[in-house]
Amino acid sequence: MSKTTSSELGTEPIGSLLIKQSVPASIGILVMSLNIFVDSIFVGNWIGSIAIAAINVVLPVSFFIAALGMAIGIGGSSIISRALGSSNKEKALLTFGNQIALTLLVTTAMVILGLYYTDSLIPAFGGKGSIFEPAKIYYTIILYGVPCLALCMMGNSVIRAEGKPKFAMYAMIVPSVANLLLDYIFIYVFDWGMHGAAWATTAGYVLCLSYVTYFFLSKNSELKIGLRHFKLNGIIIREIGSLGGVTLARQAVTSVIYLLMNNILFNLGGEPLVAVYAIIGRMLMFALFPVFGVTQGFMPIAGFNYGAFKYDRVRESIYTAIKYAALVAFLVFAILMVFPTDIAGLFLSDSADLSIEDKLANAYVAEHIPLAMRLVFAAVPIIAIQLIGAAYFQAVGKAIPALLLTLTRQGFFFIPLILILPNFMGELGVWISFPIADVLSTVVTGLYLRREIQKNLIGN
Template sequence: MKRSADTSLFSTFLKYVLFNVTGMVGLSCYILADTLFIARGLGPDGLTALNLAIPVYSFIHGTGLMAGMGGATRYSIQKAAGSNAAARRTFTTAVITALVLSSAFVLAAVLGDRALTSLLGAGGSVFEMTRIYLKIILLFAPAFMLNNVVLCFVRNDGSPNLSMAAMLAGSFSNIILDYVFIFPLGMGIFGAVIATSLAPVISLAVLSLHLLSSRSGLQFERPAHIVRSSAGLLSLGLSSFIAEAASGIVMITFNFIILSLKGNLGVAAYGIIANLSLVVTSIYTGTAQGSQPLLSEAHGAGRQDSIRRVYTYAVTLALGFSVMIYGLLALLRNPVISLFNQNKDTALAAMAGQGILLYFTAFLFVGVNIISAIFFSCVEQARLSFTLAMMRGLVLLLPLVILMSRLFGMTGVWLSFPATELLTCAAAVIFVRRYWKKQRT
């Protein structure tokens, strides 16, 4: 009987993770498609403009995930405990919270796009391209954030396959529209950002199939104590926000440091690596988010053995991904770089090639760190989740990249990321062991 239960849990885990990893990889292609088409259509200046503007997307995405992941975690716990009315109120609160928070980004687009473009370091020939990309992304913040929220809730409401389909529909439409807008229509950077911004709208249209179905548990119900409820779900999703927002802060910091060391060519090389990194990270994020409904449900029902097994499955899978991904990138780095190096710039290729070999060693540890942070949110240990997210996002990485870049130049820039993830992974292992020890006593 136990073997049957284990097999059933593992099969369910694989289903949720497979759907979510596939969807997240597709979602990450939003920016990768922009990178590829902009590099080919607009050259190094376009690639530099994209890399300067894209950190703002991390803040939008992170804020949406904070409301979505925090709300969906609480939703699953409440559903497992039989509190269906409370679960519906949580869904309503998450949607309202996302829309309210998104208004700040829209306001920034209307009133501060030029100031923000200058603040990000854009100047000269890349200023206007950066400003256009930035403004449109900010104006579409409500769509991006609402899409994140609904994706999380639909997945937790028993439809991981539809969540995957929605993410893929948005991503594939972005790739097709990117090509059409940039090349046949000649719309340049404006076409690229419009293609990206329409993707969450298309994704939401697919997700509406679940919202309108008779088996959906996602109905609106007037929330009680909305400010307190909103603060509670945001605290559970805080680690997701920190991971994404810190990614934006780190990109801004890397851009400034690399500009001072290698100029626009260095930023273009980092743009290739950063966007490849987004795709690879999405695999671990997909594994973590695919595990989240099972972890939250097991926690709500008090099944500690199931929590342990799901966490073990997720970490083991992530480590397997890490070895495979690094091996493939090490072997295929030159063909991959050439996709973004339309002008066959040898200096750009050499810099990006060295960066891939050094920077991507971090992914031996990234999966464990992302999964552990989500794990602690699911078992309502928000403080430990927050600590891990802060360590890998700000507390360690920013000081290390500044120090190591001064000591070792570009080599130090590339190695600061693996050093951060290694130290965070050591902390994650300690935290998890202490948690399991506490559960046994």
């Protein structure tokens, strides 16, 4: 593999550069999403649909702690991209060292709190009835590996900021492949049940951290830090916090949504309806991987060129990213509209050995999935504007608009909708809240992004 440098972000044609950055990011997200997707299939077929619901209950807590690493990673990477664009290498090194120290301190403290409040958090996030025990098993084991995941997510963002998308892709592939192999061994061969699913995932996190560490210690990375770079710097920490807070707020709202959705759906239809949402949640992560890949590929390009004052390239990258993301989003939309029943069937076992309870739960899930999935993904073709718009402001260091636009869909629109509509429309009110929130947030983001381009990116 030929060695690449971050300077290419400011010189290569935007179209080919976006593909070069986005394809590895998309592949990495695809493999990671396939891991979650296939992992859910394994769990559903080898343990049961209630086990899928149990994992879904745990995700908000573990994802929130891991999101601390992602937030620190994305916030710091915005600084690193702009610092490399303006040839300020020392600021990039100091930022990276501070990212590592901050991630270790914050995630370790959160894990200790998470373990202490285990019995309170699981029911709060919907782990009630028969879901509680498998959720507690999974939660306790997963939490030990979450700091490794947080460091991986932080490191992955920095790797992309260096302009090394292929290595970032490998960092996502390694734990995913390991998790699937260990799923087979621990769940199917050793028959460890939920313990096996949890240990397979945790082992994947550890392997991911091992690879990320290897990358930064090797000659492939431009960021060779020393001990002095780990000393926390107030200015750097505040900038990381303001930009990373955008990602953290998004993940925090996501956790709140899981909490609300699991409880609302449990009250409407019990454990099987929670399992319906668990499957749709997996599809939200899996099906949109190319759109998220374009978004991740776009951010270092926009950040580097903004730092280098190449505003024409920033503007071009926005338009190109929206065009690419919208195209792949439409393809995803078409597939999901045609095959929702077939997709749901992948998660459900038809084994004769299933208990009556599991058979009834599977039948309920199969009946409710098609309409729910079509409604949840109804507005997917237009979400590219919202995702790229929010990502732009984060990439160029404008924390306030990035935060507000990031929260428009889930915080300002979706949460009020799911609190109101189910009272009048029942289960249908839950699912129809998704496309309404998508449309409203896209309109707001589109208007704000257009104003930003006309005001700051034209004529400079």
